[in-house]
Each structure stands twice: as C-alpha cells, then as structure tokens.
Amino acid sequence: MHPAAQGLLTIFLGVGGCIAYFYFSNQFLDKVLFPAKGEHAGRNINRANMVRPWLFLFPAIFALGLYLAYPVFATLWYSLTDRDQGGAFVGLANYRQMFDDPKFWEAVQNNMLWLLVVPAASTAFGLLAAQLTDRIKWGSIAKSLIFMPMAISFVGASVIFKLIYDTRPVGQSQIGVLNAVWLQFDGGVGSFLILRLVPGLLMICAAAAALYVAWGMVQKALVGKGGGLATALRGVGTLLLAGIAFAALALAFGAFTKTYAYGVPQTWLTIPGWNSFFLMIVLIWIQTGFAMVILSAALRGIPEETVEAAIVDGANPFQVFFKIKMPQISGTIVVVWTTITLVVLKVFDIVFAMTNGQWETQVLANYMYDKLFRANDWGLGSASAMIIMLLVSPILIWNVYNARKEMR
Amino acid sequence: MDNIAGSKSSLTWIVHISVALLVALWLFPTVGLLVSSFRTTDQISSSGWWQSLFPTEQNVTLRTTDPDDEGVQTLVDGVYTITGNLFEEAGAEISVWGSSSRAIDAYTVGETADLGDGETITVQANGDYVWTGNEELSGRGQRVFATAKTPPEFTWANYKRVLFSGSSTDSMAKAFFNTLTVTIPATIIPIVIAAFAAYALAWMDFPGRAILIALVVGLLVVPLQLALIPLLRLHLNIGIGKGYLGVWLAHTGFGLPLAIYLLRNYMVGLPRDIIENAKVDGATDFQIFTKIILPLSFPALASFAIFQFLWTWNDLLVAKVFLIDATGQTTVMTNQIVELLGTRGGNWEILATAAFVSIAVPLAVFFAMQKYLVRGLLAGSVK
Numbered sequence: 001m002h003p004a005a006q007g008l009l010t011i012f013l014g015v016g017g018c019i020a021y022f023y024f025s026n027q028f029l030d031k032v033l034f035p036a037k038g039e040h041a042g043r044n045i046n047r048a049n050m051v052r053p054w055l056f057l058f059p060a061i062f063a064l065g066l067y068l069a070y071p072v073f074a075t076l077w078y079s080l081t082d083r084d085q086g087g088a089f090v091g092l093a094n095y096r097q098m099f100d101d102p103k104f105w106e107a108v109q110n111n112m113l114w115l116l117v118v119p120a121a122s123t124a125f126g127l128l129a130a131q132l133t134d135r136i137k138w139g140s141i142a143k144s145l146i147f148m149p150m151a152i153s154f155v156g157a158s159v160i161f162k163l164i165y166d167t168r169p170v171g172q173s174q175i176g177v178l179n180a181v182w183l184q185f186d187g188g189v190g191s192f193l194i195l196r197l198v199p200g201l202l203m204i205c206a207a208a209a210a211l212y213v214a215w216g217m218v219q220k221a222l223v224g225k226g227g228g229l230a231t232a233l234r235g236v237g238t239l240l241l242a243g244i245a246f247a248a249l250a251l252a253f254g255a256f257t258k259t260y261a262y263g264v265p266q267t268w269l270t271i272p273g274w275n276s277f278f279l280m281i282v283l284i285w286i287q288t289g290f291a292m293v294i295l296s297a298a299l300r301g302i303p304e305e306t307v308e309a310a311i312v313d314g315a316n317p318f319q320v321f322f323k324i325k326m327p328q329i330s331g332t333i334v335v336v337w338t339t340i341t342l343v344v345l346k347v348f349d350i351v352f353a354m355t356n357g358q359w360e361t362q363v364l365a366n367y368m369y370d371k372l373f374r375a376n377d378w379g380l381g382s383a384s385a386m387i388i389m390l391l392v393s394p395i396l397i398w399n400v401y402n403a404r405k406e407m408r
Numbered sequence: 409m410d411n412i413a414g415s416k417s418s419l420t421w422i423v424h425i426s427v428a429l430l431v432a433l434w435l436f437p438t439v440g441l442l443v444s445s446f447r448t449t450d451q452i453s454s455s456g457w458w459q460s461l462f463p464t465e466q467n468v469t470l471r472t473t474d475p476d477d478e479g480v481q482t483l484v485d486g487v488y489t490i491t492g493n494l495f496e497e498a499g500a501e502i503s504v505w506g507s508s509s510r511a512i513d514a515y516t517v518g519e520t521a522d523l524g525d526g527e528t529i530t531v532q533a534n535g536d537y538v539w540t541g542n543e544e545l546s547g548r549g550q551r552v553f554a555t556a557k558t559p560p561e562f563t564w565a566n567y568k569r570v571l572f573s574g575s576s577t578d579s580m581a582k583a584f585f586n587t588l589t590v591t592i593p594a595t596i597i598p599i600v601i602a603a604f605a606a607y608a609l610a611w612m613d614f615p616g617r618a619i620l621i622a623l624v625v626g627l628l629v630v631p632l633q634l635a636l637i638p639l640l641r642l643h644l645n646i647g648i649g650k651g652y653l654g655v656w657l658a659h660t661g662f663g664l665p666l667a668i669y670l671l672r673n674y675m676v677g678l679p680r681d682i683i684e685n686a687k688v689d690g691a692t693d694f695q696i697f698t699k700i701i702l703p704l705s706f707p708a709l710a711s712f713a714i715f716q717f718l719w720t721w722n723d724l725l726v727a728k729v730f731l732i733d734a735t736g737q738t739t740v741m742t743n744q745i746v747e748l749l750g751t752r753g754g755n756w757e758i759l760a761t762a763a764f765v766s767i768a769v770p771l772a773v774f775f776a777m778q779k780y781l782v783r784g785l786l787a788g789s790v791k
Binding site: 164 | 419420427428430431440441444455457588589592593597600601608609614623624627629630632634636639652657661662665668692694725742746749766770771775778782785786
C-alpha cells in the first residue's frame, strides 16, 4: 500500500478507533455492566462513575507506560547486561568500560560547557530582547522575527550555520560570513581593539562579576543565615563561581597574548576548544526566541505600580530593571533556564549534522547514538543514556515537587 | 509606561537601534540560506551571498557556437567568419580574456588573438566575438576564458532540481511526502488520546488523580534517548519492525505527556458552572466531553497540535531509529539533508535549497499560527 494511503488509513483507524473505544466502552459501562435502572440503580451509577475515569485514562496510561515509563527500567536493565553474552547480567562492567573511555569524558566535559553556556546566553539574550521590545511600537514584529528560529529544525539550522562557518582555500573568495569578516583583520589597531581589548575586558568584567557574587555568598555563609544546607549550597556555589572567574581570567590573558593567524581562512569547526562554542551558537540562536517570549510575558505581568513608584523615587532605567523587575520575574527565569537545560541535555541533531562528534565536539546524546547504532553496543549505549537520565532527574524531581505543591 | 513621569528618556533611540541590530543579527543566517538557494553554483562559489545584489567579477569559461551548426559560417572576402555573442543573456561585461586556460588574462577587450593555423578571434566587452579562419572552421566551438562582471541574477533552477528532477541523490520530493506521512497521523492521534485523559484528570474525581498528574509532569522531562533501545526491540519483537507504524506509535507516546499536561491545565480553567449545569440536566461525562469541553478547548488543542507538528516535522532521531530502514525508501527530509551534507558538502546551491524546502512548511505554520504557539508555550512553562 502507498505510504500516503497507509497514513490516511492510520489517521482514520487511530482517531476512529479511539473515539469508538471511548464511546462504546462508556455505553457498555452504562447499559450493560452497571445499568442505571432496576433495584440497584443508585449503587450502579456510583460504581459506573468509579470506573469511568479509568476508561478515559486507559489509552493514555497504556501508551505512557509502554513508551516512557517502561523504557526507563528496561534501559537500566540493559545497561547492566551484555548483548554479546546473550543478555547476561554483568553488573557495572558497562559503566566501568564507559568511564575508561576518554571519548566519554570528552562528551561529559562538553556537555557541562553546553549546560553552562547555552541556558545562560539564551536567557540573557532573551531577557535583553524582551526588555528592549517591551516598549517600542514595532516590538511585536521584532519579537516574531527573533522567535522565528524556533520553527526551524536543528538540522536546518545546522545547514544555515555551516554556510556561515564555511571555509575556502586561501586566494578564493570566502563565502562563509565568519571567514569573510576574519580576513578583514590584519593585525592593526582595529584588530587589537576588537580581538584583544574588547574580549579581554569583557572576560575581566565577567571574572569580577563572578567574584563579586561569590563574595556575597561567602559573607552570607559567614553570618550563617538559613542553616547548614544553605551554607553548604553557598559553599558549592562559591567554588563554582571561583572556577568560572579563574577560567574567565585565563581567557582574558589568552586574548591579550595569543598569536592570531591573520589573513588565513580558518576551518572553524575543526579548532578544538572553540568549535564547541560555534555549535552552541546554533542552539542559542534557536532558544533565545523561546526565552524571550516567556520572559516578555512575565515582564508584562509585573504590577505597574511597583515600576511607577520606583520611577517617582528617582530610579534610573537600569535600577528599575535590575532592582524592581528582575526580582519579580526570577521565578520565570528559573523556569526558562531549566527548560533550556533540558533541551541542551538532549541535544543531538546539531552535533550529529555539523561535526558528528569529531574534533573534540562530542556530547552525551551523540556519544550514546554512536555506541548504540554504530558500535552496536547496547550495554554501553544504555549506560550513557542512564547518565543523561541521571542529569535530568534533579529537574524531574523539582518539577514534580512544584506540581504537587501547586495542586494543594 | 508611556505616560508616566520620567519614562520618556533619551535612551529611546538607543533602544530602537539595538532592537534593529538584534533582529538583523537573528535574521541574517536564515536570509543567507534563502538568498543562496536562488543563486547558481558559479555565483555561490565566486562571491558571498551578501554581495549577490551587486555585479560580481567571476572567471568564466565560455564557448562560441559550433561551426558545424547549419548556417553559422559565412564567407566574407574569402575568409570564413563566425560572429555572435558569448553570453546567453546580455548585461555581463568582460574585462580581460584569453584563449587558453593557462593564460586567462592574455588579452584585453577588442584585441585579436591568434589561434594558429590562420585562425583568429576578437572579443568585445559585451561578449560579441568574431572568429575567422582561412579554411572552413570545424569541430566544436572555440573556448574563451574570460574575467567578466556579471549582473546579479537569481534562478529557480535549484528548486526545480531539488523538487522535480527525480534525481535519487538530490531529490527532496519523496522525502517531503515521507515527512508529511509521518507528521500528520503523529500529530492527530495523540490529541485524541490526550484529550480524554486530560478531561478525566481535570474534571473527574477518583483516587490516585494527584499521583497520575505528578507522573505526567515527571514523564514530561524523561529524555527520549532512554526509550530508543527498549522500544526498538519491542517493535522488532512484535513484528512492527522499522516503518511508519512504529514511528507513529513512538511519536504518539513521546508527545502524550505534553499533550495531557497542556490540555489538563487548560481544561481545569474552564468555568465549573457550565459543567455542573450540564450534569444537572442529565448529560453523561461522554456528552459533556464531546459537546462542551472539546469545543471550548480549541485554543489548547491548536497549541499542542502546532508543537507536535513542529516537533515531528523537525525530528531526526526518532525517524532514524524507528522509521528509516536499510533500503532508505522511507527517508525523511532531515535525514536527507544530513546525507546531503555528507555527499554534497560543497554544493551549497543544493544544500541550501534542500534545507529551505524543509524549513518552509514549519515557517509558514509558525507565522500563520504564532498566536497559539505563544499561548501554548506560556501555558506549558509559566507556573
């Protein structure tokens, strides 16, 4: 049968079957099993109403159980078995093998970088776009254009950005924007300003900001506010921020001392260390629109009086934004951040299409795909899938906790 | 904000400029792809797409008319002569040219090149040439290597090739229909299943409801990577194998948590009075659902439909695992593009066009139904 006809038939059978199931199961319940007449009419109605929710829920529960809940446990089981030995239980051997694989640690390291950079950058750009478009007339058009990449597939976006990163040999005209711009730099004053001074200063500012926040945490921890858990969290946060500050300072030092290959077209996606960032830009480009839409709605929801009161008290626009608006939308920022974090943890298509994990750009999801379908090692693939699940689970628990709190 | 004290700051024009810059930055990549898909191979390789609106200087290889063609040669004063224009379309301007590929800038326009055996050729700036010989000219047309400024030119040829040529490597037509075949059932079926479940979770009282809702919220974030091996094994074991049925089922399963979550949140907000009145009037739950809840929930249904459509259309991983078998007959567009990236990495006219064909449909849906998409996003993540 032609696939299109098969598709139509499936729609018909799927939709018709669902509706028929719901209709006839309800009829059966009301007319045959517990008819609302005779001597037990009242009892029957009550019983029917106890069963009915499960009739409504059954197909969904079945599909959810089979397609999402069961695989979690099945994957856990596969990760403890070896396919070559006929599925024998091998304990943690797959994990041990994975932890010995340098490619795995490369993927973990890259994933951590992605987790730091992409949600932060997308949220920051999204917040910037939301705030800027909030009060201008053509804001909605601007927003819809920034939002547009949301509709573009990761694969499509990869092609778009591959064109930007394209490289031609020396002497031919460059058709990738990045190289065309790169060849404009010649080592003169302009190059010094843009390639050394600006990034260097930005990195120093980032380090200073991280240290400032860390210092605030240390002070609060010294006061001992909020008990042991809060102090421990602050300690971890301080260490993390100190690490970020150190990295930023190292980058700033690099920006001033690195020797640049002026006039030589670069193959951007093969420069280890930097190429991951070029891949991240693709995802940031896509996710900024999402962050902007959500944050823009949150900004709109801020009570006008708070802003007016601040302005009457003499606050400048920056103070209004950072001291009045930001605290009021912090909850939404957390939601946006976690949502993008989830996307990042599962990112596969971009790496698969652009570098396929070569040149030290491997990430966990692509590592998993590699092990599963190219190396055909289901044990190792499942083990790496479980690592992704492990990274997702804090967010899962947090979401469930919030949902339960809301229900009460 | 406009009429309160102090809001009219001098920053306004900076805001306008920054927004314009931001929008330009975000549009730039997509526009690049769009423009590239309308350019020819030569144009793409000789200049960046941002220069496509200006005349470009390229090295081109041109050929005169074949001397063997009927009636092209004339005998003028005892000399065999062929005249004509090297370009198919007017507008190009030659600066230097040559008759051999080793010296493509040997002559300026108007000069006459000696081709040996008494043959000569003269080329003018606009491409007019005069080719003469003492004996009758024969063989193929004379090649001319020229450096020419060609006017900007856009073509539909790439789209024709990608959509209608039927070439097995470049054609997207089949992949397009395959994607469509995957997408439509995978969008519609989860809606039906989820709508009933969402109604039960929103408006029916039964023990365990809160736990079920928490479960749905939890499943919302389970990475689908975990489902790949167990489900593929399941499909192979029960005989579905790799194919459309498998991919429809997989998309249905993976889309359900979001569908139930979105629809339940929306249905809970519907006015209680309507439902209770209907119950008092003797309507059954099934009637309430089909006659009242479903029509009222249209915005939420539309939101989810757009999400699921975009997600299934743009998906690569699920299709690769559950659909595409070794024959490659059921390839979808995203997969086709990844393969083109491998086989035709340098042919940007094909790549750009193929990518744009796959992007065009979601973009159209996006701009047509943006309202519902935004609404769904807000319902799905702002709590």
